[in-house]
Amino acid sequence: xxxxxxxxxxxxxxxxxxxxxxxxxxxxxxxxxxxxxxxxxxxxxxxxxxxxxxxxxxxxxxxxxxxxxxxxxxxxxxxxxxxxxxxxxxxxxxxxxxxxxxxxxxxxxxxxxxxxxxxxxxxxxxxxxxxxxxxxxxxxxxxxxxxxxxx
Amino acid sequence: xxxxxxxxxxxxxxxxxxxxxxxxxxxxxxxxxxxxxxxxxxxxxxxxxxxxxxxxxxxxxxxxxxxxxxxxxxxxxxxxxxxxxxxxxxxxxxxxxxxxxxxxxxxxxxxxxxxxxxxxxxxxxxxxxxxxxxxxxxxxxxxxxxxxxxxxxxxxxxxxxxxxxxxxxxxxxxxxxxxxxxxxxxxxxxxxxxxxxxxxxxxxxxxxxxxxxxxxxxxxxxxxxxxxxxxxxxxxxxxxxxxxxxxxxxxxxxxxxxxxxxxxxxxxxxxxxxxxxxxxxxxxxxxxxxxxxxxxxxxxxxxxxxxxxxxxxxxxxxxxxxxxxxxxxxxxxxxxxxxxxxxxxxxxxxxxxxxxxxxxxxxxxxxxxxxxxxxxxxxxxxxxxxxxxxxxxxxxxxxxxxxxxxxxxxxxxxxxxxxxxxxxxxxxxxxxxxxxxxxxxxxxxxxxxxxxxxxxxxxxxxxxxxxxxxxxxxxxxxxxxxxxxxxxxxxxxxxxxxxxxxxxxxxxxxxxxxxxxxxxxxxxxxxxxxxxxxxxxxxxxxxxxxxxxxxxxxxxxxxxxxxxxxxxxxxxxxxxxxxxxxxxxxxxxxxxxxxxxxxxxxxxxxxxxxxxxxxxxxxxxxxxxxxxxxxxxxxxxxxxxxxxxxxxxxxxxxxxxxxxxxxxxxxxxxxxxxxxxxxxxxxxxxxxxxxxxxxxxxx
Numbered sequence: 001x002x003x004x005x006x007x008x009x010x011x012x013x014x015x016x017x018x019x020x021x022x023x024x025x026x027x028x029x030x031x032x033x034x035x036x037x038x039x040x041x042x043x044x045x046x047x048x049x050x051x052x053x054x055x056x057x058x059x060x061x062x063x064x065x066x067x068x069x070x071x072x073x074x075x076x077x078x079x080x081x082x083x084x085x086x087x088x089x090x091x092x093x094x095x096x097x098x099x100x101x102x103x104x105x106x107x108x109x110x111x112x113x114x115x116x117x118x119x120x121x122x123x124x125x126x127x128x129x130x131x132x133x134x135x136x137x138x139x140x141x142x143x144x145x146x147x148x149x150x151x
Numbered sequence: 152x153x154x155x156x157x158x159x160x161x162x163x164x165x166x167x168x169x170x171x172x173x174x175x176x177x178x179x180x181x182x183x184x185x186x187x188x189x190x191x192x193x194x195x196x197x198x199x200x201x202x203x204x205x206x207x208x209x210x211x212x213x214x215x216x217x218x219x220x221x222x223x224x225x226x227x228x229x230x231x232x233x234x235x236x237x238x239x240x241x242x243x244x245x246x247x248x249x250x251x252x253x254x255x256x257x258x259x260x261x262x263x264x265x266x267x268x269x270x271x272x273x274x275x276x277x278x279x280x281x282x283x284x285x286x287x288x289x290x291x292x293x294x295x296x297x298x299x300x301x302x303x304x305x306x307x308x309x310x311x312x313x314x315x316x317x318x319x320x321x322x323x324x325x326x327x328x329x330x331x332x333x334x335x336x337x338x339x340x341x342x343x344x345x346x347x348x349x350x351x352x353x354x355x356x357x358x359x360x361x362x363x364x365x366x367x368x369x370x371x372x373x374x375x376x377x378x379x380x381x382x383x384x385x386x387x388x389x390x391x392x393x394x395x396x397x398x399x400x401x402x403x404x405x406x407x408x409x410x411x412x413x414x415x416x417x418x419x420x421x422x423x424x425x426x427x428x429x430x431x432x433x434x435x436x437x438x439x440x441x442x443x444x445x446x447x448x449x450x451x452x453x454x455x456x457x458x459x460x461x462x463x464x465x466x467x468x469x470x471x472x473x474x475x476x477x478x479x480x481x482x483x484x485x486x487x488x489x490x491x492x493x494x495x496x497x498x499x500x501x502x503x504x505x506x507x508x509x510x511x512x513x514x515x516x517x518x519x520x521x522x523x524x525x526x527x528x529x530x531x532x533x534x535x536x537x538x539x540x541x542x543x544x545x546x547x548x549x550x551x552x553x554x555x556x557x558x559x560x561x562x563x564x565x566x567x568x569x570x571x572x573x574x575x576x577x578x579x580x581x582x583x584x585x586x587x588x589x590x591x592x593x594x595x596x597x598x599x600x601x602x603x604x605x606x607x608x609x610x611x612x613x614x615x616x617x618x619x620x621x622x623x624x625x626x627x628x629x630x631x632x633x634x635x636x637x638x639x640x641x642x643x644x645x646x647x648x649x650x651x652x653x654x655x656x657x658x659x660x661x662x663x664x665x666x667x668x669x670x671x672x673x674x675x676x677x678x679x680x681x682x683x684x685x686x687x688x689x690x691x692x693x694x695x696x697x698x699x700x701x702x703x704x705x706x707x708x709x710x711x712x713x714x715x716x717x718x719x720x721x722x723x724x725x726x727x728x729x730x731x732x733x734x735x736x737x738x739x740x741x742x743x744x745x746x747x748x749x750x751x752x753x754x755x756x757x758x759x760x761x762x763x764x765x766x767x768x769x770x771x772x773x774x775x776x777x778x779x780x781x782x783x784x785x786x787x788x789x790x791x792x793x794x795x796x797x798x799x800x801x802x803x804x805x806x807x808x809x810x811x812x813x814x815x816x817x818x819x820x821x822x823x824x825x826x827x828x829x830x831x832x833x834x835x836x837x838x839x840x841x842x843x844x845x846x847x848x849x850x
Contacts, residue, residue: 034569
């Protein structure tokens with residue numbers, strides 16, 4: 001092989017791998033990305049049935065109901081609006097009323113948010129950033145204050 | 152010096168006499184300690200001054216060709232290390248004696264905490280972990296200074312100078328924004344305790360390992376910068392850098408692996424990798440570091456890929472810095488994000504921009520001066536290593552895109568998104584599979600010019616074995632997930648393919664078994680290292696593939712109930728009872744594990760409650776059978792009085808971490824190869840240069 005051919009082979013292989021990976025990234029971006037929404041956004045804009053998204057806010061005080069079969073109902077609020085969530089399974093250790101929470105799932109026909117994931121947090125002082133932003137948008141919490149529900 | 156005022160009169164409020172006695176005693180112990188703590192604080196400031204000398208003097212010496220000035224670098228680097236070590240020791244002392252006059256100790260410790268967690272708590276928080284970071288940075292600077300391997304004096308001086316500049320930046324960062332020696336006056340009686348999830352032996356090991364890995368790449372970075380400053384790079388450079396790269400990679404591998412195992416048993420979800428941004432932050436430098444190890448081989452043996460190797464060294468450390476930034480600044484939403492202060496992010500971002508921007512600018516300016524290596528045949532060992540680099544760099548780029556895309560999108564459009572495991576599974580895995588399939592081929596390929604037929608012939612046995620085993624496994628697990636037997640087959644191919652090299656190189660037709668064993672022992676250590684590490688990859692792949700067979704059940708049980716878990720295993724809930732630990736209370740579920748009808752052991756899983764933090768954690772119960780585990784996790788009590796539990800059966804799961812141990816072991820074996828023994832006595836070095844000037848084992 002001449003020098004030129006070798007160089008072309010190298011460039012060709014590199015280009016092919018990069019093109020394939022770019023294709024994979026674009027393909028994956030279309031299907032696997034989940035948007036974050038706060039309850040007020042949903043109240044304002046509505047949301048399509050069955051579209052997956054992340055819902056974040058505070059667990060409303062006094063809203064947790066348990067049913068047998070490890071089914072949980074609770075409301076997620078950002079102060080402006082709230083939405084009812086249903087989750088079947090074990091809740092993370094730090095799930096509490098008044099605490100920040102992020103859940104993932106979709107809204108069904110009756111407007112109930114069916115979550116299949118409730119995200120756990122490592123630290124009771126930690127407020128998910130999206131939740132903090134949503135609360136700030138509703139004027140409930142200012143940066144620098146202790147996060148709600150930590151005391 | 153400020154002294155704590157603890158006398159009864161100063162507060163103006165009469166306290167009970169008993170309290171005063173205790174305070175008085177604490178003061179008695181405390182006074183010497185107070186001086187010590189100020190000394191520790193002062194040592195950090197002194198280290199900053201000394202590291203300025205470490206940067207400026209040897210750099211100037213290298214410019215003016217002055218051996219005396221160049222010689223200043225080594226003692227300065229050792230001095231910086233000694234000062235930082237002292238200061239780290241003082242902070243540890245403050246933790247051990249529960250000196251709550253330090254803000255840091257107050258916020259992260261508790262007098263009732265077990266001693267081991269008092270010590271590990273030193274780095275279980277932002278300030279302390281930054282001090283550990285700097286300690287390791289200074290340690291590496293000192294190691295370069297004392298290592299006796301053959302590094303040209305100019306290269307060494309410049310390397311120490313660059314390392315000094317990194318130390319300056321981080322010492323400044325710590326003293327200005329996150330000083331572990333900050334005081335509170337008056338000192339509180341009791342601390343706020345360490346985040347209970349961090350009160351675990353895994354935490355004792357995970358961050359130091361990870362940091363040694365992260366920071367270890369600062370040395371390769373410093374070497375790369377030194378080469379650019381000097382405008383000279385050759386096989387000697389590659390040989391000098393390789394043990395450091397291998398060492399950093401070894402520790403990063405173990406650190407990531409340890410973190411993964413810790414998350415597996417501590418978080419109680421039974422997952423071992425979550426594609427969480429913070430995990431990705433440690434994986435990114437690991438991927439590029441892996442590429443770097445392989446590209447330095449080409450540089451050492453064939454004097455090619457020079458500029459690419461320099462770029463990789465720069466990018467690997469840049470990703471380490473970025474990882475620190477992402478973890479410490481709180482810009483990413485992550486389940487790993489502990490309470491962080493976004494204002495600090497600005498400082499780390501400045502450091503990041505300075506070092507990444509500065510090094511890339513230097514690279515753009517100086518790299519064209521470096522003599523280009525030759526271009527080589529696509530089908531050859533070099534070609535295979537280029538393919539390795541190509542896939543690893545691309546995989547690194549996809550992970551980077553997935554990690555940073557949410558940040559970029561939010562900055563541009565304000566939309567908040569999350570990129571989760573599905574994205575990474577769809578991009579990272581398809582890039583890894585062909586790389587791993589090609590790995591055994593590359594390993595038996597000849598340098599300069601390989602031929603496909605010869606390679607296929609040499610691997611025929613390995614291919615046959617793995618295909619047959621895959622079919623057999625598929626038959627046994629028919630109806631289960633198809634990906635699992637294929638993945639296990641790939642793992643077997645990697646293991647057999649790796650050892651294939653040893654076998655073909657030592658067993659030749661006509662020679663006896665003894666002879667072959669002697670030949671195998673005589674192979675260079677670096678070959679054994681390669682084989683061990685690659686086989687480790689195979690072991691890990693088997694463990695990962697087998698997770699497709701794992702089962703998860705969420706159940707409610709009353710004492711006496713028996714539930715099937717998965718495979719042949721089932722569990723019985725024996726009893727649920729409360730218990731009190733040193734700084735927590737817990738509810739414990741005691742369970743018996745059955746295989747078929749036979750009881751094979753008892754395990755406990757519990758929910759702990761830490762009053763100091765008002766925070767619960769779950770302790771999983773793990774029953775190990777061979778490489779498989781039955782994983783029991785305490786859920787919540789149900790309204791009807793029964794107990795919710797998660798039960799997992801994880802076949803072969805331990806192979807994931809065992810595989811990484813073999814990878815680390817392989818790196819360790821390769822490091823001990825006589826070509827680049829670090830700190831070998833001078834005499835041995837002379838021997839080596841006498842006997843070993845022959846071009847490094849031509850493989």
